[in-house]
Each structure stands twice: as structure tokens, then as C-alpha cells.
Amino acid sequence: MSMRSVCLLFLLLPLSGLSAQGSLPKGEYRADLEKAMQYLREGKRERALASLETLEFAVEEEAAEDQPSAAELAEMHELMARIRMDRGQYAKALQSLGSARAKKPHPDQDMLRARIELRTGRYADAQARLQQLLKSQPADSELHLEARVRLAQLFGRRGQVEKQKQQVEEVVRIGKTQRLQKPWTKLWYGKALALSGPERLPEASRIFLECSKQEPYLAQAYISLGDLYYRVYREAAGRPSGESEYKRALDRCGEQEAALVGLFISRDSNYLLDPKKTGSYLQRALELNPRSVPALRARASRLIDNRAFAQARGFLKRALAVDAKDPETLAQAISLAFLTYQKEEERKLRERLQELRPSGAGVDLVLGKHLCSLYRFADSLPFLFRARKQQPDDVDTLVTLGRALIYSGRGDEAYKHFERSRQIERGFVYPWRDNQMALQERLDASYERFERGNFVFVMRPDEAPVMLPYLSDTYERAWRILGTKYGVLPACKVRVEKFARFGDFSVRTVGFKGFGALGACFGCCITSVSPQAPEIRQQFSWKVTAWHEFSHVLHLQLSKARVPRWLTEGMAVFEEMGLDPSFDRRMERELKGALVNDSIFGLTELNSAFRGPRILFGYYQGGLIAKFLAREYGFGKLVELVRAYGEDKNTPQIFREVLGLKPERFDALFKGYVEQLVGSYALESRIEDETLSRLQVRVGRNPSDVRARILLAQGFRQRGNVIDCGTQLAALKRMEPENGDAYLIRAKLALGRKDLRKARRFLELGFKNGGDDFDARMAYADILAQAGLQSEALAQYDRAIECWPTCSEAGGASPFLAKFQILSKQGRKEEALAVLARYSELNGRDYGAHRLLSQAYRKNADLPRERRHLEMMRDIDPYDRALHWRLAQVLRQEKRYGDEVSALQIALVIPPALDRSARDQKKDEAETLRKAEIWLALCDALLRDQRHSEAKREAEKLLLSGEELQAEEKARALELAGL
Numbered sequence: 001m002s003m004r005s006v007c008l009l010f011l012l013l014p015l016s017g018l019s020a021q022g023s024l025p026k027g028e029y030r031a032d033l034e035k036a037m038q039y040l041r042e043g044k045r046e047r048a049l050a051s052l053e054t055l056e057f058a059v060e061e062e063a064a065e066d067q068p069s070a071a072e073l074a075e076m077h078e079l080m081a082r083i084r085m086d087r088g089q090y091a092k093a094l095q096s097l098g099s100a101r102a103k104k105p106h107p108d109q110d111m112l113r114a115r116i117e118l119r120t121g122r123y124a125d126a127q128a129r130l131q132q133l134l135k136s137q138p139a140d141s142e143l144h145l146e147a148r149v150r151l152a153q154l155f156g157r158r159g160q161v162e163k164q165k166q167q168v169e170e171v172v173r174i175g176k177t178q179r180l181q182k183p184w185t186k187l188w189y190g191k192a193l194a195l196s197g198p199e200r201l202p203e204a205s206r207i208f209l210e211c212s213k214q215e216p217y218l219a220q221a222y223i224s225l226g227d228l229y230y231r232v233y234r235e236a237a238g239r240p241s242g243e244s245e246y247k248r249a250l251d252r253c254g255e256q257e258a259a260l261v262g263l264f265i266s267r268d269s270n271y272l273l274d275p276k277k278t279g280s281y282l283q284r285a286l287e288l289n290p291r292s293v294p295a296l297r298a299r300a301s302r303l304i305d306n307r308a309f310a311q312a313r314g315f316l317k318r319a320l321a322v323d324a325k326d327p328e329t330l331a332q333a334i335s336l337a338f339l340t341y342q343k344e345e346e347r348k349l350r351e352r353l354q355e356l357r358p359s360g361a362g363v364d365l366v367l368g369k370h371l372c373s374l375y376r377f378a379d380s381l382p383f384l385f386r387a388r389k390q391q392p393d394d395v396d397t398l399v400t401l402g403r404a405l406i407y408s409g410r411g412d413e414a415y416k417h418f419e420r421s422r423q424i425e426r427g428f429v430y431p432w433r434d435n436q437m438a439l440q441e442r443l444d445a446s447y448e449r450f451e452r453g454n455f456v457f458v459m460r461p462d463e464a465p466v467m468l469p470y471l472s473d474t475y476e477r478a479w480r481i482l483g484t485k486y487g488v489l490p491a492c493k494v495r496v497e498k499f500a501r502f503g504d505f506s507v508r509t510v511g512f513k514g515f516g517a518l519g520a521c522f523g524c525c526i527t528s529v530s531p532q533a534p535e536i537r538q539q540f541s542w543k544v545t546a547w548h549e550f551s552h553v554l555h556l557q558l559s560k561a562r563v564p565r566w567l568t569e570g571m572a573v574f575e576e577m578g579l580d581p582s583f584d585r586r587m588e589r590e591l592k593g594a595l596v597n598d599s600i601f602g603l604t605e606l607n608s609a610f611r612g613p614r615i616l617f618g619y620y621q622g623g624l625i626a627k628f629l630a631r632e633y634g635f636g637k638l639v640e641l642v643r644a645y646g647e648d649k650n651t652p653q654i655f656r657e658v659l660g661l662k663p664e665r666f667d668a669l670f671k672g673y674v675e676q677l678v679g680s681y682a683l684e685s686r687i688e689d690e691t692l693s694r695l696q697v698r699v700g701r702n703p704s705d706v707r708a709r710i711l712l713a714q715g716f717r718q719r720g721n722v723i724d725c726g727t728q729l730a731a732l733k734r735m736e737p738e739n740g741d742a743y744l745i746r747a748k749l750a751l752g753r754k755d756l757r758k759a760r761r762f763l764e765l766g767f768k769n770g771g772d773d774f775d776a777r778m779a780y781a782d783i784l785a786q787a788g789l790q791s792e793a794l795a796q797y798d799r800a801i802e803c804w805p806t807c808s809e810a811g812g813a814s815p816f817l818a819k820f821q822i823l824s825k826q827g828r829k830e831e832a833l834a835v836l837a838r839y840s841e842l843n844g845r846d847y848g849a850h851r852l853l854s855q856a857y858r859k860n861a862d863l864p865r866e867r868r869h870l871e872m873m874r875d876i877d878p879y880d881r882a883l884h885w886r887l888a889q890v891l892r893q894e895k896r897y898g899d900e901v902s903a904l905q906i907a908l909v910i911p912p913a914l915d916r917s918a919r920d921q922k923k924d925e926a927e928t929l930r931k932a933e934i935w936l937a938l939c940d941a942l943l944r945d946q947r948h949s950e951a952k953r954e955a956e957k958l959l960l961s962g963e964e965l966q967a968e969e970k971a972r973a974l975e976l977a978g979l
Contacts, residue, residue, distance in 0.1 A: 029054075032054045033072060036048040036049075036051035041219075042252075042253060043256060045087075048083060049083060055068050059073065073104075080096040081109075085119075087290075090119065110132070118150065120323055121325040130147040130154075134148065148170055149168075152167035158357050174189070183211040183214040186210060186214075205225060208221050222252070246262045246266070260284050261292070279302075293323050296322075297315075297329045300313075304335065309340050309650060320333065325356050339370065339374075364386045365384070367383050368380040368387060368400055375556060378523065379561070381405070384401040402414035406436065406525075415441075418437045422434075432511035439507050443458070450468055455495075457496050459500075460500050463530060467498060467530065467531075470542075474543055482550060482551055485635075486554045486558060487639065496546075498529075501535075503535075505528065519546070520549070521556070523553065523556050541583065541872075547579045548576050549572070551575040552572055555567075555571060555572070562646050564651065566601075566621075567642065570622020571622075582843065585616075585619065586807075587620040589685075590620070591621075596687075596711070597690075601618070603666050604663050624673075682772045686718060692716075713728035738769045739769065740765075742766075756786075767780075774800050778813070778815060781796035781797045790822050793822060794819060800815040844872060850872045851873060853869045854866050854870050857869065867890045874887065881916075881929055905938060930964075935963065936969055939955050955973045
């Protein structure tokens with residue numbers, strides 16, 4: 001069992017003692033005590049306090065003969081101690097226990113004191129107290145069993161494995177030989193089973209379920225079962241869920257620290273889940289107990305992974321102030337000291353840990369995990385191998401080591417460690433590991449390794465004839481051009497894994513399917529998806545992806561793998577635009593929305609965008625920042641920024657030193673830049689939930705705020721809340737009867753009802769009264785086009801373009817494509833071509849647009865423009881014989897014979913099953929192309945390029961190939977072969 005799970009168990013603090021024994025003291029105040037106890041079971045601590053205050057008042061105000069009994073007062077103080085312990089008020093809790101003992105001593109008080117001592121690092125005192133309870137309490141009692149399990153946990157934290165095992169086995173023996181009836185005694189038996197080994201987990205699971213049925217308010221039963229389920233199933237789909245059990249504890253028993261921390265841990269590694277919601281569980285745990293060591297430590301760990309080292313240090317100091325001996329917190333602090341080059345601090349912390357755990361086990365694993373999260377995979381390996389040596393059968397260590405090996409380009413070696421971890425925990429489900437193992441088996445069976453120049457490519461052999469030449473050329477060009485630009489070259493041979501299935505790429509990159517990117521870089525290892533992957537064929541440029549990912553290699557090299565995610569992604573996006581401006585991501589609608597919602601990420605918080613639903617916007621904003629900095633300060637300053645991270649400085653320090661800017665000043669300058677870019681764009685923004693709440697408060701304070709009401713109406717309409725939207729529109733009608741924006745909102749409501757007549761009337765009134773936005777203009781233009789008013793529709797599409805001049809939307813959302821369709825139908829071919837060309841400049845990813853343009857320029861005999869669009873098509877989908885055939889013809893006419901040869905060589909080797917014509921099933925030029933025809937054309941092209949011997953060899957290969965040749969073709973081949 002991992003130390004993280006063991007430490008969570010320290011939070012499970014049962015309401016044992018008098019209440020558990022069913023022996024509340026008799027007296028007139030018993031009802032208040034019972035009420036307080038029940039409230040505490042339900043997690044209603046405030047109500048429990050109110051009930052206890054009745055007793056406190058009685059002590060102060062009642063006559064001696066009417067005051068609570070000593071037993072009742074002892075119970076009151078004990079309950080107060082529990083509440084204060086839950087809240088992290090440990091000193092006050094001990095005072096309450098002292099008062100309880102003064103009234104009437106009870107063994108429950110000793111156990112409660114031991115729990116507090118365990119939470120606050122007084123381990124020797126806790127151990128002595130627990131051992132005394134073992135002597136004084138019956139072997140089958142709740143207190144005896146709890147004392148043994150807590151001793152086992154304590155020994156485990158110290159690395160005293162044999163002592164831990166002795167305590168666990170004794171509890172198991174008692175549980176198997178005694179008839180344990182009460183839920184609390186069963187609970188501790190179940191915990192011992194969970195600690196004792198994988199083979200006993202099914203029985204532990206059964207015990208926890210029995211406990212929860214027997215005592216529905218037993219929070220620890222749900223939490224223990226949640227820990228077990230997470231350990232065994234890792235939230236795998238269709239399997240029992242730890243998260244569900246943690247939530248059940250919260251639903252039944254109110255806020256529970258261990259459940260909240262468990263929810264954070266179980267969700268934190270899943271990038272698909274909302275990080276705000278995940279983080280909220282940790283925040284709730286800290287609101288319940290601001291001194292929660294597990295919560296503070298978990299918060300610090302996440303901050304370290306986000307390179308927020310100063311903040312992480314603050315949380316670790318708070319945790320160590322509570323428990324200066326906590327091994328996991330010390331491991332985190334040691335890791336942080338190492339990462340920030342605080343050698344003396346690291347030495348002192350290691351000495352402190354050595355006193356508690358002589359083996360020092362666990363530190364190397366924690367540090368290795370952080371190095372992996374920071375993309376320093378090669379740096380992590382020495383620590384992880386040492387952790388493996390210290391704990392050869394620790395599954396967490398084996399899987400983490402495997403992860404580091406995969407992203408160091410050593411997947412086959414990683415598989416061995418994964419296999420060992422599976423053998424240790426047979427039957428356990430570990431989705432990330434299991435997915436990687438299945439993928440590695442597929443790679444070993446179906447993929448091959450090709451070494452070319454500075455790169456090693458891994459791909460399916462049937463893809464290699466097409467992709468290997470293109471990838472090798474592109475990556476070598478990036479090596480030369482970007483290497484010169486950044487002044488650094490990789491200190492390794494870069495491994496590029498190209499996956500034929502999008503799901504396989506996603507698994508290799510993040511361990512699961514559903515990752516939305518097209519490539520990823522881990523230093524000297526790049527993963528990417530093949531352009532022939534059926535799920536996304538003709539939807540992206542493999543060339544731009546390669547350029548993007550290789551730039552990451554340089555950023556990581558330049559910064560010693562310390563560069564924050566936002567900067568390396570931003571600069572990679574900037575390099576995409578440098579390669580071809582038409583690949584600008586153009587998320588202007590989202591950018592305008594961020595202005596309206598005041599949700600542009602600040603410099604120091606931008607990294608958080610890459611752990612949540614706004615990740616794509618994080619890419620885009622990072623690219624804009626890189627573009628802004630390059631424009632204002634020069635590209636050299638961007639390189640300085642990246643290099644400065646290699647010195648392990650933080651972002652505020654680097655921006656002050658390199659640019660002379662504080663983060664707050666930069667944020668203001670960048671916001672001004674954004675306003676210049678899209679401030680004038682007439683785009684309706686998505687109103688975010690937080691903005692909607694602020695607007696409601698704003699209107700409540702100032703009911704005549706027209707702008708706020710317009711935005712509220714928009715927000716409600718966007719959510720389908722017609723009633724509240726109507727309320728705002730009614731108020732606007734009273735305030736400004738002819739408000740143009742209000743008319744446009746009413747028009748969109750009418751469109752939602754498919755009432756085109758009313759929609760058209762409201763749109764016209766809206767425009768007449770000063771309202772204007774892109775969506776309204778597009779809707780009006782579409783209505784006019786459907787009515788056959790083509791000229792009027794064209795005018796409205798132009799107005800839509802004025803609202804959003806750089807719109808790169810595809811399909812029916814594009815005003816450019818709508819104009820192109822109308823102009824083409826009207827026979828205005830030159831105008832249509834110009835509109836389509838403008839659209840293509842804004843959206844270089846649209847394969848169909850490039851195809852139409854290439855055909856049009858072919859008819860116009862405009863070879864340079866035709867070639868550009870043919871090459872753009874090739875860079876999106878190279879598996880197209882007809883495309884390469886036509887590209888070769890254009891290149892021949894331009895007398896670029898070497899490039900002609902290359903195009904024909906690719907056309908010759910495209911597998912028929914992968915050819916575009918086979919996929920599209922269209923009758924076109926590809927069906928008339930025969931392999932022999934392409935082969936002969938290649939021979940002639942080689943001659944034109946003065947490569948006579950190669951032409952002769954190709955002709956000989958053609959004659960021996962068995963390809964069917966027409967008479968004139970055979971004669972030509974014999975001539976070329978010299979036969």
C-alpha cells in the first residue's frame with residue numbers, strides 16, 4: 001500500500017467511546033448529548049456545538065444541584081475535543097480532553113489524545129499511549145483493535161515493515177477467531193485486512209460494506225472502501241469507484257477531511273476532469289481544517305508540478321509547523337529543496353527524515369515523480385532506479401519508472417517494469433499502465449524503427465515509404481532553421497513516434513484515449529498522429545505539427561526542461577505562424593469573450609490553463625504573448641526568457657530581469673494589446689457563470705444599468721433560460737424601447753423558435769437602432785439567401801466580415817465561404833476566387849478550400865499559386881497519388897526537376913488502400929493513373945535531372961516488376977534500360 005494511502009488512514013477518526021458503546025451517562029442533559037452526538041455523526045459540527053453550549057451554559061448558570069453530572073461534563077468536553085480536532089485546533093482539543101479527564105477519566109480520551117499526537121508529530125507519545133491501551137483493553141474491543149492498526153500505520157511510516165506486519169496480523173487473527181459484532185470493531189478489522197496484502201482486499205471490501213449497512217453514519221466505512229476501490233481500480237470505467245464512495249461519505253456524514261482529500265487525489269491525475277472542481281475538494285478540506293497536513297501537502301505537490309515553487313514552500317512550511325516529522329511532507333520539502341538548488345536545506349531535511357525513517361525510502365520516488373511532471377524524464381531516472389532498488393516490489397515506483405522510460409524513448413524497457421507491477425498486484429486495474437502495455441505490444445508487433453540523420457522515426461512499415469522522406473526532410477530543416485534561430489541544438493538523437501491511430505497516439509501521450517492534441521514533446525521523444533489516421537484525416541497539417549513539436553525540443557534544451565508550459569506552447573504556436581501565417585489559430589471569439597468576462601489569464605496563472613477545459617485557449621493566449629513580446633521587445637528577448645528558466649528562477653523574477661516588467665504591468669500591457677486586436681470586433685461573447693453572477697449583483701445595485709442587462713439577457717439566452725432572458729428584455733423595453741442590442745437578442749430567440757419572419761423583423765429593427773454583431777449579420781444574410789435575395793445576402797455577408805474581419809470559421813459559419821457559393825452560382829468567378837483565396841489565407845487547415853483553389857489556378861494557368869495549394873494539400877494529406885502526379889507536372893513546367901522526381905517517387909509508393917481516392921470513393925484522375933505510367937514518368941524525370949544511372953535502374957525494376965505495360969510503354973522502358 002502506498003504511503004499516501006497510509007497517511008489518509010490517519011484522518012479516519014471514529015466517534016468511538018461512550019457513544020459507540022451505547023452507554024451515554026444517565027441524566028437530564030442526556031438529550032443534549034445525544035443530539036450533539038448525532039449532529040457530529042452527520043458532520044453538522046455547528047449544530048453539535050449549539051447543543052453542547054447548552055451544557056456549558058448550565059455549568060455557569062445553574063445551581064450546583066441542577067448542573068450536569070461529572071459523566072455528562074466529561075462527555076461534553078470529549079465531544080468538544082473531537083470538533084476542535086476536526087477543525088485543526090489541536091491545542092484547544094487537548095485542553096478539552098484535559099477537562100474531560102478531570103471530570104471522569106475514560107480510555108476513549110486516551111485514544112483521542114493519541115490521534116491528536118499522531119497528527120502533530122508527537123509519535124513517541126502516541127506510540128506509548130497506544131501500547132498502554134493494548135494492555136488495558138480487551139483484545140476484541142474497538143479501542144484495542146484501533147490501537148493495533150494505528151501502531152501498524154505508524155510503523156509503516158517509519159519503514160519498520162516487520163513491526164507493521166506483526167500488528168496487522170494480530171488484528172487479522174483476532175478478527176478471524178472472534179465474533180466481531182459492532183461496526184467499529186469490524187471497521188478496524190477491515191483496515192487491517194486492507195493493509196495486509198492484495199489477497200485480502202475482497203474480504204476487506206465486504207467488511208466495509210457490512211459496516212456502512214450496519215451503521216449508515218459511519219463515514220470511515222465509506223472512506224475506507226473508497227481508498228480500497230481507488231487502489232484496486234484507479235477509477236477505471238465500469239469498475240467500482242472510489243470517488244463514489246468518498247461522495248457517499250460526504251452526502252451521509254457531511255464534510256469529512258479524509259473524503260475530500262481522497263476525492264482530490266483520485267481526480268488529480270485525470271486531465272479530462274475539471275481542475276477547478278478537483279481543486280475545490282482540497283479547498284473544502286482546508287476550510288474544514290486549515291491545518292490538515294495531507295491537504296496542505298497535496299496542495300504543495302500540485303504547486304511544485306506547476307513550478308509555483310514559492311507558493312509550494314509556503315504550504316509545506318504550514319504542514320511542517322503542524323507535524324515536523326511527517327515523512328511524506330518531508331519528502332515533498334526535500335524534493336522542493338533539490339529543485340530549487342537549496343542544498344543546505346535539503347541536507348537538513350534529509351537528516352530529519354533519516355531520524356524517523358533510517359532507510360530514507362520514499363524520497364527518491366517523490367522527487368522522481370516531480371521531475372517527470374516537470375518533463376525532466378532523463379533527470380528522473382537515477383532517482384527512480386534508486387527508489388526501485390530500495391523498494392523493488394512497490395507498484396507506484398515501478399509504474400513511475402516505466403513512465404519516465406517511455407518518455408525517454410525506452411518503451412520496451414518500460415514494459416518490463418509494468419509487467420512486474422502487474423505480477424505483484426494480480427487482478428488490479430491500472431488503466432494508464434495497462435493501456436501503455438497494450439500499446440507497447442502493438443508497437444513491437446506492427447511498428448518499425450528507422451534511423452535518419454539526427455532523428456529516429458518509429459512508424460508502421462506501410463507508412464514509411466510516404467512519410468519517412470517527408471518527415472525526415474521537415475525535421476532536418478527544423479533542426480537547421482530553428483536551431484540557428486534559438487542558438488541551440490538538441491544534445492540527443494530525437495525519437496519521433498508516428499501513430500497510425502489517433503487513439504494510440506493519445507494513449508502513448510497521456511495514457512488514455514480522448515487527448516485533443518496532434519503531437520507532444522517530452523524532450524528527446526516526440527509523439528504524433530499520422531495524417532492517414534481515419535479519425536482526423538485531412539483535418540490538420542502534419543508538417544506544422546512537426547515544426548511545433550521540434551521547437552519544444554529546443555525550448556526544453558535551452559531551459560534545461562524548466563520552461564513553463566504556457567511559454568513553450570506559446571512559442572511553439574508562434575513558430576507555427578512563422579512557418580505559415582494561415583495556421584494562426586484565430587480564437588478571436590474566445591479572446592473577445594475573455595475581454596468581456598475579464599478572464600484573460602494573468603501571467604502567473606496562465607500555466608493553470610493547461611490543466612482544465614480552457615487548455616486550447618491557453619495555447620492561443622501563449623501564442624499571442626509570444627507574438628506580442630517578439631513585436632515589442634524582439635525575438636531575442638523570448639530566447640532570453642526561455643534560457644532564464646534554466647537557472648530555476650520564477651516567472652516574476654525573470655520578467656523583471658529580462659524585460660524590466662512586473663507581472664502586473666505586463667498583464668496591463670498585454671490586455672491593451674488584446675483590446676487593439678479584437679476590441680473593435682462586433683462579436684457576441686459567451687457569458688461565463690461567474691460573470692453572470694456579477695452582472696446580477698450589478699443590476700441589483702443599479703437597476704438602470706442598460707449594458708449589464710443586455711449582457712444578462714445574452715447570458716440567459718445562451719443557457720436556454722428564456723424566462724429570465726425575457727425578464728431582462730422587458731426591463732430594457734421600459735428603459736430603452738428602441739435598444740438595438742435588445743432587438744437582436746429577441747431576433748435570436750425567434751431564430752431558436754424557427755420563426756424566421758419575426759427574426760427578420762427584429763434583426764432589421766436591431767440594425768436600424770444601432771445594434772450589430774457577427775452572428776446577427778450571418779443570420780440575416782442566411783435568411784435573405786434562403787429567400788432568393790442573393791445580392792442583399794452578399795451585402796450582409798460583407799457586413800458580417802466587417803464585424804469579424806479575420807473570421808476563420810469553416811463550413812456554414814464562414815461568411816467567406818457563403819459569399820464564394822453565391823458568387824460562383826452567379827458566374828462571378830474572379831470575385832469568387834478572390835474571396836476563397838482570402839478565406840484560405842485565414843484558415844490554412846481547410847483541405848477542401850485548397851483543392852478548389854488549386855483547380856481554379858490550374859484552369860488559369862497560374863502555376864505558382866496552384867503549386868502552393870497543392871503543397872498545402874500535401875502537407876495535410878500526403879496519401880494522394882493524383883495530387884503528387886499533378887504536383888510533378890507543375891514542377892516539371894517550372895523546371896524544378898529534382899522536386900519533380902521526389903513527387904513521383906512518393907506517388908509511386910502510396911499504398912492503394914491509403915490513397916485518397918480509395919477513401920473518398922470518387923471517380924477522378926487517380927483512377928486513371930496506373931503504376932506503370934507513374935514509373936515511366938519517374939524515369940523521364942530522372943533523366944531531366946541528369947540522373948541517368950538512376951533512370952536506368954528504375955526502368956530495369958519496372959520491367960522486372962510484373963506491372964502490365966502497353967506496347968509503347970514497354971518499348972520506352974526497354975530503351976531507358978538500354979536493352
